[in-house]
Amino acid sequence: MKLETKYQGHIEVDEKTVLMFEKGIPAFETETSFVLLPLEEGTPFLVLQSTKTPEVAFIVINPFEFVPGYEVKLPDSTIEALEIEKPEDVATFVMLTVKEPFNDTTANLQAPVIINANKQKGKQLLMSNSPYETKHAIFKETVTTKGEK
Template identity: 75%
Template sequence: MDEVSETMNIETKYQGNIEIDEQRVITFAKGIPAFEDETSFVLLPFEENTPFFVLQSTKTVEVAFVVVNPFDFVPNYQVKLPDSTIDELGIQKQEEVATFVMLTVREPFAGTTANLQAPVIINAAKQKGKQLLMSDTHYQTKHAIFKEVAAAKEGK
């Protein structure tokens, strides 16, 4: 018998009311730090043709984080997953892992910063996620990943 995927309507911070496939819901068993009660999220494109996504809570409209793939902006970015995280997320292959970092959006946009110290790790195969707090790192919580991009464009 074929599995029928269920859909659900959610209210989002940036895109209004949308319908999503329940199979796209990512479970954060322990929530996200400071949002421990928020355990159910969906990853949505922020706008077409941009590298930005929104990690949107499925139950609270205001809980939505703008995220990016850090490897697109910080070439030597490295994340070492502890065994406990690998076990918790049921990761079996590196290909299952998607890594994002949360942005603090500022005006002008070139002042936007990324939290490289606490990446969001998602097992895309099992739809499980966790925000990993890396204490033994030189990465910052407010890394200006777009300043270099803006400076490079102005230099042309």
Template identity: 50%
Template sequence: MKVQTKFIGEVDVHAEEIITFVRGLPAFEDETEFVILPFAEGTPFYILQSLKTVNTAFIVVNPFHFFNDYSVKLTDSTIEKLTIEKEEDVAIYTIVNIKEPFAESTVNLQGPIVINTANQKGTQFVMVESDYGTKHNLIPKETTKVGEGK
């Protein structure tokens, strides 16, 4: 089927690519069907695009490309809700808040998007008891700026 997207125009989407979020996403509870699309070839960025509303789309990344020590411990209820049987069927994405300049962009490590790729069920999993926040710098800030330091 043809789908109009917020960032990259019209694309073809196959039924097996559709990810179902039974309860939607927080603040977007009516948006239950999404697809993940590459943002641009050669970049680590993807689009989590709603199939219902063109303007409901989020830039996402695989957080493990940016944060080597990042970890997500899913609850039993989340594993059950997504009917996860094997760890290798789990895909994790985090939502990026793009800012100007780009170096100021942040990523939500506290609320990753979790997808069971075996059945295309997804949820946003909020890690309440963690040290992760909703606004981690995507690109680490330099400890000293040009002209500072000795």
């Protein structure tokens, strides 16, 4: 299927890779169909791109690569809605708020995007009673280390 994207222009994607978000994403409830694309080759950054609206694209990362000890407990309702049968089916991402300079970019750890990779179903999970922040600095260590000589 042909797709117009925010970051890669016009591309061809396999329909089998389309992720369905039954209720959309908060504030984007009408956007129910997305694909996950690499932002740039060789980086950990991905784009959760709407298949309907080219401007609706979220930069996401695997939080476990950036935040030691990050944990997400999936409620039964999410496990049911996404038809998750085993932990290996689950892919977890968090959305970034990209800032200038890039080292000031933050991640929303309170609302991870949960995907059942086997069923191609996704949902943004809102963890309101969570110790995590909506604007977690993911490059804290890098910034601190850079300043030291």
